[in-house]
Amino acid sequence: MSADNRITLVLRPREGETLDSLQFYAQLGAPVSVGRALGVIAALCEGDAIEQLLDTGLCANIEDHMRAAADARRYRWLRDVAWDTPRQDLALRDRHQNMLSDSDLDAEIDRAMQAYPCVTAQEPQT
Structure with missing residues (x-):
């Protein structure tokens, strides 16, 4: 699979809820539906890996x-x-x-x- 055929999604809980109920289903190869499209989990990382990588000095609007x-x-x-x-x-x-x-x-x-x-x-x- 080429790198341009991937996207990164970061999930956060809705107001007043947690992601605990999702953790059971978040496994490599598990299908994920967004709108009418279907994808497969190809990588998984607990915590906010994106936030850790983000350098606010390099961010542009x-x-x-x-x-x-x-x-x-x-x-x-x-x-x-x-x-x-x-x-x-x-x-x-x-x-x-x-x-x-x-x-x-x-x-x-x-x-x-x-x-x-x-x-x-x-x-x-x-």
């Missing part, structure tokens, strides 16, 4: 995540598509007018980020 995903889509388009279009004016070039693609583009961006580290810092949105 959903807007930051959406912006990062949009930036990644734009970058992938530049890296994988723009240089291969009939319009060569879209191709990214270095200062010697050599076309940059794939690892060359990655290396050039990495060099620029090292040369100008203050530019990569997140600026507050207005």
Whole structure:
């Protein structure tokens, strides 16, 4: 089973209840129904393993995540598509007018980020 074919669910009790009645059924291979979908328990951990792994300093709100995903889509388009279009004016070039693609583009961006580290810092949105 591939990693992209799994999800992690964290259960908590409803107000005024406990999860004690669920523990008997929470076994590897046991079926789990969520809405109309059915899955199977592939891993089990007592306690809140997710909370322990969570580093609040690394957490971002959903807007930051959406912006990062949009930036990644734009970058992938530049890296994988723009240089291969009939319009060569879209191709990214270095200062010697050599076309940059794939690892060359990655290396050039990495060099620029090292040369100008203050530019990569997140600026507050207005």
